Amino acid sequence: MLFCARMEVRIPHDLDPAFVQSLKEREKARAIELQQQGKFLHLWRVVGQYANISIFDCASNDELHEVLSSLPLFPYLQIEVTPLARHPSSIA
Numbered sequence: 524m525l526f527c528a529r530m531e532v533r534i535p536h537d538l539d540p541a542f543v544q545s546l547k548e549r550e551k552a553r554a555i556e557l558q559q560q561g562k563f564l565h566l567w568r569v570v571g572q573y574a575n576i577s578i579f580d581c582a583s584n585d586e587l588h589e590v591l592s593s594l595p596l597f598p599y600l601q602i603e604v605t606p607l608a609r610h611p612s613s614i615a
């Protein structure tokens with residue numbers, strides 16, 4: 524099942540900069556791991572915003588929730604999920 528997730532990053536300004544740096548490093552490592560596992564198909568920056576549009580391939584809503592909540596930045600993400608279905612006119 525494919526899901527589109529729009530994630531907006533909201534890191535509180537008073538967090539320790541060293542902690543924020545380590546969060547971002549751990550986030551990158553986890554995002555790469557999920558891409559290598561084939562669960563995280565696309566990761567695009569939204570131009571001009573600290574936000575991304577991501578496409579996930581997960582077996583269920585529960586698996587998607589597990590994947591999203593495994594992201595180190597999860598406590599600081601506002602996430603909107605849109606489940607996707609095939610479009611009848613798509614040739615892809």
Ligand SMILES: O=C(O)C[C@H]1C=CC(=O)O1
Nearest residue numbers: 532550551554573574575
């Ligand atoms: O920078 C972001 O958009 C947040 C986040 C989501 C995956 C990742 O590597 O970073």
